[in-house]
Amino acid sequence: MRISIIIPTYNRKDLLRRSLAAATSQDYPDYEVIVVDDGSTDGTGEMVRQEFPQVRYIRQEPNRGPAAARNRGIEAATSEIIAFTDDDCLLPPDFLSRLADGYRRYPEVAGVGGYLEAPDDLLRTNPFARYEAYVTHRVYRVGPEEYLGGFECPAGGTNSMSYRKAILLEVGGFDETFPYAAGEDADLKWRVVQRGYRLLYVPAKVAHLQPYILRHFWRQYRRHGRGAVHFERKYRGRPPSPARLILRFGARWARWLPDLLRLGPTLATVKLLAELADWYGQVEEVRHLRCP
Secondary structure, eight states: OOEEEEEEESSOHHHHHHHHHHHTTOSOSSEEEEEEEOSOOSSHHHHHHHHOTTSEEEEOSSOOOHHHHHHHHHHHOOSSEEEEOOTTEEOOTTHHHHHHHHHHHOTTOSEEEEEEEOOHHHHHHOHHHHHHHHIIIIISOOOSSOEEESTTSSOOOTTSEEEEHHHHHHHTSSOTTOOSSSSHHHHHHHHHHHTTOOEEEEEEEEEEOSOOSHHHHHHHHHHHHHHHHHHHHHHHSSOOOHHHHHHHHHHHHHTHHHHHHHHOHHHHHHHHHHHHHHHHHHHHHHHHHHOO
16 A cells, blocks of 8 residues: 655745655655645755655645645655645654554545644643644544544544545545635545545644744634635635624633633633634635635
8 A cells, every 4th residue: 555645835944854854754665755845935845855855846836825735746646545744744653554554444434644733842831732732632532542433533634634545536636715724624524524435533643843932823823714714605605794703703702711710721811812813814814805
């Protein structure tokens, strides 16, 4: 069973270097790594060609977003299994082996994936890393046991996910109308399970190398909100209305006091910041769609 790892990237060559070091050090015997450079201007291509000559490098111009980049990688891949990760992620050495083992034991599944979490040292001290872990384990229900299921399956984020190439082609790949790295993976997962396919979660941790600081944290969740608008527009037929956005703003503040009692002041405040950033991103994107 051959596996292709696809990594989209844009102007993050230093992070990509670390990601590729892990991706090219898998203990699995039969795989390829494909980098799709989404129009970088920071010397990404030169770095990949010089330091990782075994990696297939594809450049697309102009910048078209991660969904389009992943579709380019799918087209170029030579394997029956397509694994996805991001340029700020470190795959464990046995990641592909665990994916392949899942496909062998459950030959009916369309996809197998793990989960994303901050490195262990940050989880002990950093409130933003702790909140990300809270979402991973409490919202997405990631745990130590495998899970076989549909859309509720914890697997699915393209930082730590794989699908059969035939299934990806059947559903038409990623929807390139999603312009950000947000929402496009949930949309793909939804379309796969709507065709009756099942997914397998395996407890394989992929380390997230993003900077766990306030500025980046706000930007990340603001982008989530912008992606959520596109998901809602696609499946509800329209973006959220101003009245709905006002209600969502109030609901986020209303949850803060119960969260203070349940989670403690630090985690509750970080949760509120994430929800406000998400809401602000929704407002921005609704305005952008109405006045492009």
